[in-house]
Amino acid sequence: MGALFPRWTNSFSRAAGAVVLATPAAAIAGLMLYVRSPLNTGERNPVGQPVQFDHRHHTADEGIDCRYCHSTAETSPHAGLPSTATCMGCHAQLWNKSPKLEPVRAAYFSGQAIRWNRVHDLPDHVYFNHSIHLAKGVGCAVCHGRVDQMAQVQQAVSNQMAFCLECHRNPAPYLRPPEKVAEMDWQPNRDPEELGRELMQKLDVRARTSCTACHR
Ligand code: HEC
Ligand code: HEC
Ligand code: HEC
Ligand code: HEC
Ligand code: HEC
Numbered sequence: 001m002g003a004l005f006p007r008w009t010n011s012f013s014r015a016a017g018a019v020v021l022a023t024p025a026a027a028i029a030g031l032m033l034y035v036r037s038p039l040n041t042g043e044r045n046p047v048g049q050p051v052q053f054d055h056r057h058h059t060a061d062e063g064i065d066c067r068y069c070h071s072t073a074e075t076s077p078h079a080g081l082p083s084t085a086t087c088m089g090c091h092a093q094l095w096n097k098s099p100k101l102e103p104v105r106a107a108y109f110s111g112q113a114i115r116w117n118r119v120h121d122l123p124d125h126v127y128f129n130h131s132i133h134l135a136k137g138v139g140c141a142v143c144h145g146r147v148d149q150m151a152q153v154q155q156a157v158s159n160q161m162a163f164c165l166e167c168h169r170n171p172a173p174y175l176r177p178p179e180k181v182a183e184m185d186w187q188p189n190r191d192p193e194e195l196g197r198e199l200m201q202k203l204d205v206r207a208r209t210s211c212t213a214c215h216r
Pocket of ligand 3: 066067070073077078079080081120121122123128130133134138139140141142143144159181182
C-alpha cells in the first residue's frame with residue numbers, strides 16, 4: 001500500500017478531515033464574531049452626509065458647546081439636530097460664499113430641512129433617553145467617543161445590549177458631575193470608583209438591569 005500512495009497523502013487526508021470537522025464550528029464561531037464585530041454593529045462606520053459638516057471645526061476649534069446644536073439632549077429623550085437657521089446664524093456672514101455651504105443656503109432659502117443621515121439608530125424595541133443620562137452625570141464622550149476629534153461622526157461604541165448593561169450594572173466608575181457632561185476631555189481628578197460612589201448617592205443613581213427599563 002505504501003507504494004501506491006506517497007506518505008504525504010496520509011497527513012493530507014488527516015488535515016482534510018480536521019478541516020471538515022472544524023467547519024461547522026468555525027462557521028458558528030464566525031457568525032458569533034460577526035454579529036459582535038464593528039462590521040455588523042456599525043461601529044467606526046462613516047455615514048455619508050449631504051453637507052461636509054466637521055465637528056472638529058465646530059467644537060474643538062471654535063469651542064461651541066455640544067448643546068448649542070443638540071439642544072434637547074438635557075430635556076428630552078432625543079439630543080436633536082440643529083435647524084438650518086442655527087447654521088445660518090453664523091454662516092449668513094461667515095464663509096457665506098463657500099461652495100461647501102451651498103446645500104445649507106439652498107435649504108435655508110427653500111425652507112426644506114437638510115436631510116442628515118443617522119449615524120446611531122437603535123432598533124425600535126429599545127427605549128433610550130438622553131436627558132436621564134445627562135442629569136445623572138454620564139458624559140457624551142462615554143457613549144459617543146471624542147466627537148470633537150472626528151471629521152465625520154462615527155459610532156464609537158457597539159451600542160449592543162452588553163454595552164448598556166455593563167454600565168447599568170455598576171454605573172459608579174462612569175459618572176462625573178452633571179455640569180461636566182459635554183466636556184470631551186474631562187478626567188476624574190481622583191479615584192473614579194470613589195467619586196462615582198459619592199455621585200451615586202448625591203444624584204440617587206441606582207443600578208437598572210430590569211428588562212423593562214429599556215424594553216417597554
Ligand atoms: C454647530 C453645530 C454642532 C455642534 C456644536 C455639535 N454638533 Fe453634533 N452634529 C451636528 C450636525 C449638523 C450633525 C449631523 C451631521 C453629522 O452626523 O455629522 C451632528 C451629528 C452628531 C452625532 C451623530 C448623530 C447621529 O446621527 O447619530 C453625534 C453623536 C454628535 N453630533 C455629537 C456631538 C457632540 C458630542 C458635540 C460636542 C462635542 C457636538 N455634537 C457638537 C451639529 C453640531
Ligand atoms: C457658532 C458659529 C457656527 C455655527 C452655528 C455653525 N458654524 Fe459652520 N463654521 C463656523 C466656523 C467658525 C467655521 C470655520 C472653521 C475653520 O475653518 O476652522 C465653519 C466652517 C464650516 C464649514 C466649512 C466651510 C469651508 O468652506 O471650509 C461647513 C461646511 C460648515 N461650517 C457647516 C455648518 C453647518 C451645516 C452648520 C449647522 C449645522 C454650521 N456650520 C453651524 C462656525 C459656525
Ligand atoms: C448613555 C449613552 C449616551 C450618552 C451619555 C449620550 N448619548 Fe447621544 N445617543 C446615544 C444613543 C444610544 C443614541 C441613538 C438613539 C436612538 O437610536 O434612538 C444617541 C443619539 C444621539 C444623536 C442623534 C439624534 C438623536 O437624538 O437620536 C445625537 C445628536 C446625540 N446622540 C448627541 C449626544 C450629545 C451631544 C450628548 C451629550 C450632551 C449625548 N448624545 C450623550 C447614547 C448616548
Ligand atoms: C456609562 C453608563 C451608561 C450607559 C453606557 C448606558 N446607560 Fe442608561 N442609564 C445610566 C444611568 C446612570 C441611568 C440613571 C439610573 C438612575 O437614575 O437610577 C440610566 C438610565 C437609563 C434609562 C432610564 C431607566 C428608568 O427606569 O427610568 C434608560 C431607558 C436607559 N438608561 C437606557 C440605556 C440604553 C438603551 C443604553 C445603551 C444604548 C444605556 N442606557 C447605556 C447609565 C448608562
Ligand atoms: C440598559 C438597557 C437594556 C436592558 C436593561 C436590557 N436590554 Fe435587551 N437590548 C438593549 C439594546 C440596546 C438592544 C439592541 C441590541 C442591538 O441592536 O444589537 C437589546 C436587544 C435585545 C434583544 C434582541 C436580540 C439582541 O440581542 O439584539 C432581546 C431579545 C433583549 N434585548 C432581551 C432583553 C432581556 C430579556 C432583558 C432583561 C434580562 C433585557 N433585554 C434588558 C438594551 C437593554
